[in-house]
Amino acid sequence: MHYFTDEQIGTLFVDNQFVQIIPPKSVFGMCEFKHKLILGKFKLQDSRINDVLAASIEQNAPAQMAQFCVQMQVGANQAGLRFEDDLLVEILPPGTKRLYWQNNCKQHMQTIELSDGYQLSEQMVQQLLQPKLRQKEVQGDSSVLIAQVPAYHLGVLKVNGKVEKLLDAGITAYWRFNREISVDIVDTRLQTIEISGQEILTRDKVNLRINLVANWCYTDVLTAYAKVAQPTDLLYRQLQFALREAIGTRTLDELLENKTVIDEVINAHMQTNMAGYGIETVSVGVKDIILPGDMKIILSQVVEAEKAAQANVIRRREETSATRSLLNTARVMENNPVALRLKEMETLERIAERINKISVVGGLDQILHGLINIQPKI
Structure with a gap:
């Protein structure tokens, strides 16, 4: 004997053929004398019916299907929203046909025409977010892209690889059915980019390691993304080119004598090569210039020799001045007994x-x- 509670429903197969649905609160007995019997038992709260079983029920027991099941069908250019007690629980893709057990929940479906547009209404966005607040996931929610744009940011909406428009701060949602859609979040505030560990030869073949820092911002986000797939990559490469131009065309002595020449050359390069790309470098500065170990020793010796030579010149100058002063004093005393x-x-x-x-x-x-x-x- 098999007992079914009010939260259970069953299916009976005889010789691998579907025969009937066994209602809740039933008591069912089986005798496998001449036939092979298979009894299935399901929970009503797990409302979705397997597609193979659904096809068997629809074909062999249409009357029971109308009594114990709910059928939902979505057109080829539609999306379906399935609700239980007015709470969204599932998103059905286009061309879907599914069967669900009738349970204690009120079930209904709402269809959306995808040809009307790919953006979801504000009410639908709230319906998608509400189950998440209740810690209950919506099945099939991966078919919807929810874009959350923070304050001081913009969203770049791309449909099938093409930039469509800018999104202001807030939450919007878009259908992914029949299209490739994505949103890039762009920070419109002043940002910093570092070019670290760049090893560059000077004109006199001295290998320097340079660390560069640049402050930049977007001036036109749509222009930046319309011309370049990744604007920050372009900015990074142009800073590299500018740094190599500033270092590679000058000797080490020229760079040490005028350290601001690097910043000036890089700024001029960026102003020329980044014009029209919607990106502006506000300031550029060399953070570190690291010399090779042997070059440090040589420069220390050079500086030491220069300082020693300067000290020697000063010493000779002072000795000459003192001698001249003594000579003048002697001349004064020679002709003046009082002195x-x-x-x-x-x-x-x-x-x-x-x-x-x-x-x-x-x-x-x-x-x-x-x-x-x-x-x-x-």
Whole structure:
């Protein structure tokens, strides 16, 4: 004996042929004396009927099908929305024919003409989002593209690879049936792109590693996507070309003497080559210039030699200036005894500063005269 609850329904096959539907709340007994019997048992809450079983029911038990089943059919250029208790539970693709068990839920279908357009109405978008808020998925929702465009962004809508229009911030949805559709999210604010680890030879064959940073923004999003599939890739390549132009045509000494020349050359290149593409570079700057290890040692030696030479020149200049000052002083004292006397007193003062005790014999006047009258022995 087999018992069916009010939430169960059954099917009976005799010798692999469908015979009947067994209603809920039934008690069914089987005797396999001469025939092979197969009894199927299904939950009504799993409402969809297998396509093979549905075809057997439609062919062999049309009266029971009308009593226990709900049939839904969608045209070749239509989409179907299946509801249970006014809640969207499934999206049916074009050309679909399906059978469902009747259960405690009120089931109905709404058809959408795809020829009227590929954008879903605002009401339909809310119907798609509502089951997600209730944590219940909609079967077949992959047939709809839901585009969520954040604030300060734009959406670029592409249909069959062609740019159709720009989408403002918000939520919109589009049918994917009979077409290829996609939405690219574009940030309209100022953005930063880095060109890192670019190894470039200077004109004098010195290998430099350069890191570049550029700030950029879109000036015309539609123009950018109409002319280039990936605008950011074009921007990256043009920055690479500009950097190689700035480095490869100059020697290392030229770059070190005028570090701003790199930024100037890159800015000029970008203004010329990115005109008309809907992208603008606001500022460009070299972040790092990394020299090879042996070149660092050589440059350090060069800088050290230059600084030593500069120090030597300054030292010689000061010595020359001091000698010239002494010569001028000697000429003044040669013709002026008073100046000579003052110099003697200055010298005596310096000596006295380094002596703790002085014994004077013959008076101060004798010391002063003795200082200038000392003659070497012949």
